[in-house]
Amino acid sequence: MTTLYLLSSGPGDIGYFPPLARKALEQAEHLVAYGLYLDLLGDLISNKQRYELPLGEEIERARLALNLAADGKKTALISSGDIGIYAMATLVFELLDNADESAKNPQWQDVIIEVIPGISAIQALASRSGAPIAHDFCTISLSDLLTPWEVIEKRLNAAGDGDFVIAFYNPVSRKRDWQLEKAKQILLNYRPENTPVMLGKNLSRANETITHTTLAKLDIQQVDMLTLVMVGNSESKRIETAQKQWVYTPRGYGKKL
């Protein structure tokens, strides 16, 4: 019985890659990932067999990883951020559950799976911005490639109505350019124009930029595929210290100060 590690590489900086993940990586001899994520791991993977499949070939990556492990090869399937959050882990379980019988390998059943979490973009951006997700928050992917837009729009309204702090994953792509503007307009029905908004680009990587703006001033042109967009709730506040500008969402302790 061979182990398939579903391994999170974190937002980018190798400083976020914990000992437990390092240990899993040492065990694995075969690494399956989008190439960029492997590059970020640098020297840690110099003696490994690499299988780099491009963006768009997610199902193929999951299938390859399962097949390698089923063949008795110690394998790690790697995603950036947290592999459990909008990433590859779920595809492995979907394949185990739903693949056509013809495409299924009966030995997949015996693969030992170990999922290793990592720092997701929402946490990296939160840590740079102050403490915006200190109270109830949600994540919403704005990609309607696999989720009908009506479902996304319902969630936007629910998140607005529930006054959750929101992190938007997949806010735009080359082919999707209107969803974030629509999300902004929906949220303006629920939150003040000056609600804090933070844009985090290339988080923990070279050329990281953090931009503070407001919901009304959020300019879709500032956002690209590598940007995480975070919108405060109605309680989120801005403050400035000598160091820089911060945003925090109070837990309600204020009255006791």
Next chain:
Amino acid sequence: MTTLYLLSSGPGDIGYFPPLARKALEQAEHLVAYGLYLDLLGDLISNKQRYELPLGEEIERARLALNLAADGKKTALISSGDIGIYAMATLVFELLDNADESAKNPQWQDVIIEVIPGISAIQALASRSGAPIAHDFCTISLSDLLTPWEVIEKRLNAAGDGDFVIAFYNPVSRKRDWQLEKAKQILLNYRPENTPVMLGKNLSRANETITHTTLAKLDIQQVDMLTLVMVGNSESKRIETAQKQWVYTPRGYGKKL
């Protein structure tokens, strides 16, 4: 100008404590935390000055950490999990923003703050369970000590209506025993009785237990202060391999398998 590290110690297992956090800990000479969280760091903190304040003295901990740093002492304020998620980071910013002038130290303004994220309980439980938070999810604290119950109830309905996967932080405490049952009843208005529910107790620590149940069968007696409760959305599915039972939430790729 002295740095105050707002440092996350992760769910418990020191294997989740990444190099960047270790480096911050090496820099800090004064550590402020609830005692248990310091114990989990073991040998890493053997030569440090420890300031252990009990549960309930959160504001005092944040104030002490700010005061130490303002006095030129290299200080780390430490929370388990992610210090930005239902934890101490936001209290530091609340104090900077809102403390009575009489209780404020003008030198707080010059403290350099560095927030270091960590693995939160939701990620630890997700990784043990499979891939339940692979699509849109939210977190809700069921503690009504600092948030009015009406706000929490509104969020429960919003999360139900929006079909978010939900993680409940602070599900019960010695003094709070009815909120989780109420939350369950609200969600049953939106989700099937057999919706997967996972309970994670002592995550990544000795005596970790993961319990799989359903929304209808969720027994509040199984939940204590150290338990994270996760409720799947209407799409979340259970599967079993030779190894164990898993829950995953599909991203919608199913149709392409």
